[in-house]
Amino acid sequence: MKNELQIIGEKRLKNVLTIDKSNNPDKIKGVILSEIINVLNNYMNVTKNDIDFDVAINDKGGYTLKLFVDVKHLKLANHIL
Amino acid sequence: MARRILITSGKGGVGKTTICVNLGKSLAKLNKKVLLIDLDFGLNNLDVVMSVENKIVYDIFDVVEGKCRIEQAIIEDFDNENLFILPTNRTYCPTTNSKDICEIVNAVDNKYDYILIDCPAGMDEGFVRGVNICNEAIVVVTPHISSVRDADKIIVKLEEFGVNLAGLIINRARGDLILQGDMLGINTIVDYLALPLYGILPEDDEVGVQVLVGGNLNKSSQSFTAYKMLARRIAFGESGIFDCTARYKGFIGGIRQKLRKHV
Numbered sequence: 001m002k003n004e005l006q007i008i009g010e011k012r013l014k015n016v017l018t019i020d021k022s023n024n025p026d027k028i029k030g031v032i033l034s035e036i037i038n039v040l041n042n043y044m045n046v047t048k049n050d051i052d053f054d055v056a057i058n059d060k061g062g063y064t065l066k067l068f069v070d071v072k073h074l075k076l077a078n079h080i081l
Numbered sequence: 082m083a084r085r086i087l088i089t090s091g092k093g094g095v096g097k098t099t100i101c102v103n104l105g106k107s108l109a110k111l112n113k114k115v116l117l118i119d120l121d122f123g124l125n126n127l128d129v130v131m132s133v134e135n136k137i138v139y140d141i142f143d144v145v146e147g148k149c150r151i152e153q154a155i156i157e158d159f160d161n162e163n164l165f166i167l168p169t170n171r172t173y174c175p176t177t178n179s180k181d182i183c184e185i186v187n188a189v190d191n192k193y194d195y196i197l198i199d200c201p202a203g204m205d206e207g208f209v210r211g212v213n214i215c216n217e218a219i220v221v222v223t224p225h226i227s228s229v230r231d232a233d234k235i236i237v238k239l240e241e242f243g244v245n246l247a248g249l250i251i252n253r254a255r256g257d258l259i260l261q262g263d264m265l266g267i268n269t270i271v272d273y274l275a276l277p278l279y280g281i282l283p284e285d286d287e288v289g290v291q292v293l294v295g296g297n298l299n300k301s302s303q304s305f306t307a308y309k310m311l312a313r314r315i316a317f318g319e320s321g322i323f324d325c326t327a328r329y330k331g332f333i334g335g336i337r338q339k340l341r342k343h344v
Contacts, residue, residue, distance in 0.1 A: 003261065003262030003263070004262075005262055005263050006262035006264070006265070007262075009226065009264075009265055010266075010269050012226055013226045013229055013230070013265065013269070013273065014273070015087070016226060016230050017229075017233055017273060019231060020230065020234065022299065043305065050316065
């Protein structure tokens with residue numbers, strides 16, 4: 001059974017880890033986004049402007065990725081092959 | 082080919098050097114051939130904890146500079162023919178590149194079962210050197226917020242470098258304080274760092290005595306048992322992990338807790 005001190009300690013730890021991670025999301029966003037665009041362009045025509053992408057810190061101290069893509073044109077199968 | 086394990090932590094003073102030595106001794110007792118390498122250039126202590134500080138004739142830099150062969154720089158443990166150390170012995174941090182150190186380690190790789198690399202604290206050159214010569218890493222942490230925080234950062238760095246993260250060792254765990262809730266719990270640390278738990282090493286005065294006088298851990302000590310379990314887990318994949326809270330449970334355990342708290 002946790003006591004009050006342990007609960008306080010865990011909250012502080014979570015807070016510290018979350019703050020540290022919050023300094024990095026832009027860097028992570030840039031890397032992931034460029035790779036996503038490369039992959040998506042195999043199947044559809046998209047540019048950076050068509051993508052709404054966000055990396056947010058969740059309450060477990062990890063990341064939640066959200067991706068919205070406005071696709072105007074899907075490539076036909078024979079284009080892919 | 083040796084398992085080259087980087088013992089790292091981010092934060093200094095969590096027990097990397099001590100773990101390197103005692104884990105090395107425990108693995109050597111299991112008939113594994115072990116080489117310890119001190120990468121903490123300028124602030125080296127592996128030689129002191131191994132009690133070979135008066136036996137160093139050549140060190141890793143003498144090998145890099147071509148002043149001796151690597152075999153001349155490697156020192157055998159006085160107590161165990163399976164345990165060796167490649168020390169560093171400079172009071173400054175010489176400029177060297179990872180490639181030179183890599184070549185040295187590659188040259189002796191096939192002679193050992195395990196190469197344990199004592200990584201310096203921090204995330205700079207020394208850490209990068211360690212990353213370049215290891216093929217897996219064990220992260221050492223103590224149950225304190227600052228240590229867990231730094232371990233979290235070092236895990237991210239290791240992942241960026243593509244190092245295989247073998248697992249986590251929680252060192253200096255006080256079973257009585259964990260049970261009372263006055264110290265971060267084991268599960269909390271494991272959950273936040275998201276690494277498999279390799280071992281728990283208890284806070285033990287025996288370790289301080291060992292470092293003070295040199296030599297081996299007392300066989301009846303908790304630390305000796307914990308290191309033995311850790312070595313067996315690494316070498317044979319056994320599932321046992323030392324329970325630092327066991328001796329503080331039950332009626333006698335409750336008395337031990339109270340004595341520890343009030344005496």
